[in-house]
Amino acid sequence: MLVGGSYLDFSLLYNMGRSTAYHIFHQIFDDKLVKISSSKYIQDKKQMEDVALQFARLSKGIICGCIGDIEGWIVKILRPTTKCDQQPSHILHLEGIFGMNVQAIIDQKKKILFQSILYRGSKHDSTAFKDSNFYEGLIMKLVWLADKGFYFIGDSAYGIKLVLLIPYDNVCIVSAEDNYNFFIPLQEYVSTPLKFSLKHNTCVIDACMQLYNFIIDFCKKNYIPTRLDELEKLVFDDDCH
Numbered sequence: 001m002l003v004g005g006s007y008l009d010f011s012l013l014y015n016m017g018r019s020t021a022y023h024i025f026h027q028i029f030d031d032k033l034v035k036i037s038s039s040k041y042i043q044d045k046k047q048m049e050d051v052a053l054q055f056a057r058l059s060k061g062i063i064c065g066c067i068g069d070i071e072g073w074i075v076k077i078l079r080p081t082t083k084c085d086q087q088p089s090h091i092l093h094l095e096g097i098f099g100m101n102v103q104a105i106i107d108q109k110k111k112i113l114f115q116s117i118l119y120r121g122s123k124h125d126s127t128a129f130k131d132s133n134f135y136e137g138l139i140m141k142l143v144w145l146a147d148k149g150f151y152f153i154g155d156s157a158y159g160i161k162l163v164l165l166i167p168y169d170n171v172c173i174v175s176a177e178d179n180y181n182f183f184i185p186l187q188e189y190v191s192t193p194l195k196f197s198l199k200h201n202t203c204v205i206d207a208c209m210q211l212y213n214f215i216i217d218f219c220k221k222n223y224i225p226t227r228l229d230e231l232e233k234l235v236f237d238d239d240c241h
Helices: 008-014 018-031 038-043 045-058 125-130 133-140 142-148 176-182 198-221 227-240
Strands: 066-076 099-106 112-120 151-153
Touching: 038 045, 038 133, 045 066, 066 125, 099 125, 099 198, 112 125, 112 198, 133 142
Parallel strands: 066 151
Antiparallel strands: 066 099, 099 112
16 A cells, blocks of 8 residues: 555455555554654664674675665656646656655665655755755764764765765776675665655655564564574674674
8 A cells, every 4th residue: 555556455365444454554654653763873873883784794794884875766656737736847857757856874684774755856866865854964973984984885976975985887897896896785776656646655655664664673573593693693793893
């Protein structure tokens, strides 16, 4: 339902009626069960250290100090009517699709640490990111982050060069630059157009991201590691520290 489907898609699977399905839907909308505390992340040194350790594990110790992957993408929506928006061209992206500009920072497990859904598709990623509350706090801590060896991974659109690693362009196969790019985990997002009214699209995107984080946290809490997993983690973490 969060991506525009019908309760009929899963009513047979879970034996629930229309009223129950929409009750759950609006509970996620209204109660914000898994709220993303975007502004607090840059103030939480312990969380940043944990995220950096995740990236180090993923890259086998090559990428150390990374505290997030900065991403911007367009969430497709249906073409709005002039009744919903008098200037639908503001929603039209350069690629010719109608959408909402979403900015996010994710960790190695793709959990969302920061989100901003302020602008429509015509806005550039750098502007959408700079107008967020997170960016204001980030600018104040740029030097501190650099001194601690923390940095983000992203593309050159974001104006935080002091703490930003970007992938190389036009690299040769089996070169040092190619090996470097292999460990830069930039993500790509693909979605079908949301089928909600224009004014509800932001709420839907927000709810999807919160629900996504909930699923990641749920899987993490219910994962039972093997003895070998625990031993490998202990040895690797000791080496990183």
